[in-house]
Amino acid sequence: AQKVTQAQTEISVVEKEDVTLDCVYETRDTTYYLFWYKQPPSGELVFLIRRNSFDEQNEISGRYSWNFQKSTSSFNFTITASQVVDSAVYFCALSETGSQGNLIFGKGTKLSVKP
């Protein structure tokens, strides 16, 4: 069965620190998609990235980077030089190709960045 595990419930860092949010997934499909979303206190989900299972290249977007490792079924997210505005709950999610786009979310990691 498909499953997404975000073992870190809450993380607190001081501004300018780097922080990595872990995500481990389970799926029987060979083709699937992984996502990260940010949910600030307002509640609206903000899409950050989608990665398909055939693309293991790491991605960097500004201060954000993602490390996809199929061998360990992980899709970790790193924020470099964190800022207070990064404070939010971050969700990792999985979608299998036969699921009509249905997303399985992890429990989320609450990141608090203190000034």
Add this chain to the structure above:
Amino acid sequence: GAVVSQHPSRVICKSGTSVKIECRSLDFQATTMFWYRQFPKQSLMLMATSNEGSKATYEQGVEKDKFLINHASLTLSTLTVTSAHPEDSSFYICSALTRIAGAYNEQFFGPGTRLTVL
């Protein structure tokens, strides 16, 4: 980009009343929309999949007679919480599915509706 709206953004109602939440895809058509519920400090849980012109598919444990879903057009799905009780208080989020580059169907999320039942 694809925009999904929800109305209302916030609603407070008395126990026993019914509340309707609208989800609209503003600049695209969506044959499929999803309804999620999120309790405080918890993850999003899929409640049901709404398909235009047909009955919704509910996830296990979700009462279809309590959470009525209507997807009458390609741009609008509604969720009605009937006879709401305090335990139905939650953040309800919808998403609309559309095909983007290649063969991939992507979900675009609405901003959510915070329901408080007194």
